[in-house]
Amino acid sequence: MLETDFITDSGSARLIDLMPIDxxxxxxxxxxxxxxAIEGMAGTVEIExxxxxxxxxxxxxxxxxxxxxLGWTCLWGDEVLVVHTDIALQREGDALVGTVTLGAGERxxxxxxxxxxDPAVLPPLGRHAEERIADTIAWWRxxxxxxxxxxxxxxxxxxxxxxxKLLTYTLSGAIVAxxxxxxxxxxxxxxxxxYRYCWLRDAGLTxxxxxxxxxxxxxxxxxxxxxxATRLSWPELQVMYDVFGRTRLDEKELTHLAGxxxxxxxxxxxxxxxxxxxxxxxxxxxxxxxxxxxxGRLDRESAHMLTGLGDVVCRQWYESDCSIWxxxxxxxxxxxxxxxxxxxxxxxxxLHDDGALVLPTAKVELFGRERxxxxxxxxxxxxxxxxxxxxSVLDGDKVDASLLLMACIGYKDAGDPRMRSTYDLIxxxxxxxxxxxxxxxxxxxxxxxxxxxxxxFWAIDNLAKRGDLDAAERRFRHMLSFANDLGLYAEEIDIxxxxxxxNFPQAFTHVGLINAAVAIERARA
Amino acid sequence: xxxxxxxxxxxxxxxxxxxVLRASQGFGWSRLSIPLLVGTFVTGQRDRAVVWxxxxxxxxxxxxxxxxxLLFDSVGIHTWxxxxxxxxxxxxxxxxxxxxxxPFIHPRMASEYHGVTAERxxxxxxxxxxxxxxxxxxxxxxxxTVYGAVLGAFAQLAN
Numbered sequence: 001m002l003e004t005d006f007i008t009d010s011g012s013a014r015l016i017d018l019m020p021i022d023x024x025x026x027x028x029x030x031x032x033x034x035x036x037a038i039e040g041m042a043g044t045v046e047i048e049x050x051x052x053x054x055x056x057x058x059x060x061x062x063x064x065x066x067x068x069x070l071g072w073t074c075l076w077g078d079e080v081l082v083v084h085t086d087i088a089l090q091r092e093g094d095a096l097v098g099t100v101t102l103g104a105g106e107r108x109x110x111x112x113x114x115x116x117x118d119p120a121v122l123p124p125l126g127r128h129a130e131e132r133i134a135d136t137i138a139w140w141r142x143x144x145x146x147x148x149x150x151x152x153x154x155x156x157x158x159x160x161x162x163x164x165k166l167l168t169y170t171l172s173g174a175i176v177a178x179x180x181x182x183x184x185x186x187x188x189x190x191x192x193x194x195y196r197y198c199w200l201r202d203a204g205l206t207x208x209x210x211x212x213x214x215x216x217x218x219x220x221x222x223x224x225x226x227x228x229a230t231r232l233s234w235p236e237l238q239v240m241y242d243v244f245g246r247t248r249l250d251e252k253e254l255t256h257l258a259g260x261x262x263x264x265x266x267x268x269x270x271x272x273x274x275x276x277x278x279x280x281x282x283x284x285x286x287x288x289x290x291x292x293x294x295x296g297r298l299d300r301e302s303a304h305m306l307t308g309l310g311d312v313v314c315r316q317w318y319e320s321d322c323s324i325w326x327x328x329x330x331x332x333x334x335x336x337x338x339x340x341x342x343x344x345x346x347x348x349x350x351l352h353d354d355g356a357l358v359l360p361t362a363k364v365e366l367f368g369r370e371r372x373x374x375x376x377x378x379x380x381x382x383x384x385x386x387x388x389x390x391x392s393v394l395d396g397d398k399v400d401a402s403l404l405l406m407a408c409i410g411y412k413d414a415g416d417p418r419m420r421s422t423y424d425l426i427x428x429x430x431x432x433x434x435x436x437x438x439x440x441x442x443x444x445x446x447x448x449x450x451x452x453x454x455x456x457f458w459a460i461d462n463l464a465k466r467g468d469l470d471a472a473e474r475r476f477r478h479m480l481s482f483a484n485d486l487g488l489y490a491e492e493i494d495i496x497x498x499x500x501x502x503n504f505p506q507a508f509t510h511v512g513l514i515n516a517a518v519a520i521e522r523a524r525a
Numbered sequence: 526x527x528x529x530x531x532x533x534x535x536x537x538x539x540x541x542x543x544x545v546l547r548a549s550q551g552f553g554w555s556r557l558s559i560p561l562l563v564g565t566f567v568t569g570q571r572d573r574a575v576v577w578x579x580x581x582x583x584x585x586x587x588x589x590x591x592x593x594x595l596l597f598d599s600v601g602i603h604t605w606x607x608x609x610x611x612x613x614x615x616x617x618x619x620x621x622x623x624x625x626x627x628p629f630i631h632p633r634m635a636s637e638y639h640g641v642t643a644e645r646x647x648x649x650x651x652x653x654x655x656x657x658x659x660x661x662x663x664x665x666x667x668x669x670t671v672y673g674a675v676l677g678a679f680a681q682l683a684n
Contacts, residue, residue: 024572025570025571025573026571026572027569027571028565028569028570028571028574028646028647029646067637068637068638068640069638069639069640069641070635070641070648075656075658075659077553077658078555078556080556080648082648084641115556115648116556117551117556118550118561119556119557119561119648119650119656119657121646121647121648122641122647122648123646124641124642124643124646128643
């Protein structure tokens with residue numbers, strides 16, 4: 001729920017926005033509704049209401065139909081948007097407009113109910129709207145009350161957990177990276193992408209964040225979606241899927257839209273789905289390990305599926321890829337991709353050791369042998385002795401922030417001399433004003449991107465895990481200063497202004513916040 | 526006419542009609558869901574309403590088949606095309622008379638005259654059920670025509 005206070009010369013008013021919680025089919029409430037309540041707080045305030053429905057990315061013009069006491073409907077295809085309000089509306093072109101003057105204590109409601117494929121449900125207003133507001137508040141209070149993080153940053157952690165919940169597609173358990181497309185990572189440039197998809201890259205850390213905060217049901221639901229969605233491409237994995245598990249996500253440019261702050265192009269779809277990223281095998285296995293730890297044996301189908309991923313890793317780990325950063329250029333041997341291949345095999349072997357997954361002896365030997373080979377490659381070719389640091393690619397001399405994750409996922413102890421020196425070089429080359437860029441390489445796309453929010457949290461995780469608690473907390477508070485007034489983060493932060501850049505809010509950044517806060521708390525314990 | 530076979534074909538015709546209506550929803554041609562409309566007569570719980578609706582709708586379609594058989598016998602025409610024609614007329618009747626009347630008899634359907642209440646929240650179908658999408662008249666007629674044609678075909682075979 002969002003409360004916004006408007007203060008004018010003549011008085012003040014409060015606007016409440018919410019999406020009422022669906023009760024799971026126990027009533028006829030609409031499954032998708034945006035409900036707004038506006039209340040005069042003091043004096044009088046004139047409120048103007050304007051609604052201009054432009055579906056299909058504004059490629060359709062709709063003329064709302066007046067439906068008597070049922071309000072207004074906008075109908076296209078098998079979709080309908082019902083506008084129901086106690087404010088008198090009239091048509092102005094294709095828009096609906098209305099004006100009302102509210103005195104102190106007066107309340108008005110606006111309901112937008114969307115239905116696809118079924119007869120619409122028309123939610124009543126007045127006290128019934130109040131009931132939906134009260135039910136929604138009670139539901140969220142109950143949900144946030146179950147957060148098991150009890151440290152000093154509880155408000156921020158709960159805010160992040162709520163954000164992850166809001167980015168979850170309830171019907172499948174999928175979590176989208178962000179609910180927006182093409183909010184620019186560099187104003188006026190071409191770094192505008194569609195993030196309304198589910199990246200397997202985020203899986204391990206997201207599951208860890210949900211479990212650490214006590215949201216096991218959500219974690220299992222996410223894992224269930226992941227194991228289900230990936231069946232279409234199994235044993236190979238695709239970088240990303242949509243919330244329904246669809247695999248074709250072709251990128252298109254919407255040339256009729258100017259974009260945010262004139263940042264063209266506006267894109268829908270994301271061609272990153274065609275990329276090869278070897279790290280995702282480790283992400284999926286890590287997520288499964290975290291979610292299933294201590295819960296007995298895997299069911300036969302999940303076991304078969306995860307073992308298949310291990311086989312793919314054994315066949316492909318020494319090949320090149322696009323990396324966690326989805327670099328749109330020649331494929332390279334990224335060190336972090338190898339690390340996650342190691343994590344995949346390590347996770348499977350741990351599941352085997354715990355009795356959750358029964359692997360044939362030959363498979364155990366194969367996975368063990370390949371895990372050792374990967375580790376050897378990382379330590380011999382992924383570490384540059386002259387620099388005293390792990391490097392972005394094998395035999396390379398540049399660094400990227402994903403190397404910090406080597407400590408977060410347990411490949412290397414954060415206090416290990418190699419990790420410490422890597423941490424230092426990353427900060428020397430990528431750090432600025434307490435923030436971190438993700439890499440130092442030019443990626444061939446115009447515009448300079450901002451600092452990556454989650455990379456800053458990975459650094460905090462490293463500090464906490466190696467026992468530098470004061471530094472971790474100082475840095476954590478610094479990162480908190482870049483949240484907006486609602487505690488939300490985009491993917492990136494403009495280093496000069498501190499403004500949010502990129503799609504918003506970004507699940508991965510909030511996952512980073514939760515994991516860093518938990519790491520600090522665990523280090524303190 | 527063999528009663529057991531009539532029961533079987535009544536069921537087959539209902540299944541065929543339901544498939545056409547569900548396909549229309551699935552392909553996005555219409556939002557008309559007769560099972561939901563029928564089920565919400567019985568319960569205000571959406572998940573149960575759909576189950577009840579399918580059950581009652583199937584029973585209704587099954588029983589209504591005997592009205593068609595009676596019609597075929599009364600006029601002495603036992604052909605698939607006459608069944609289809611009867612289904613078409615039946616569909617027109619539903620669209621112009623029965624569905625627009627629903628808000629007055631359905632306990633959970635809102636109306637443009639009385640507005641929305643805590644009990645009455647379902648969107649009314651309107652004339653020719655176009656509130657559920659402009660393709661609804663055609664898909665409803667197609668479903669009813671298929672229903673009648675299947676029954677007519679059976680009558681043709683049985684005679």
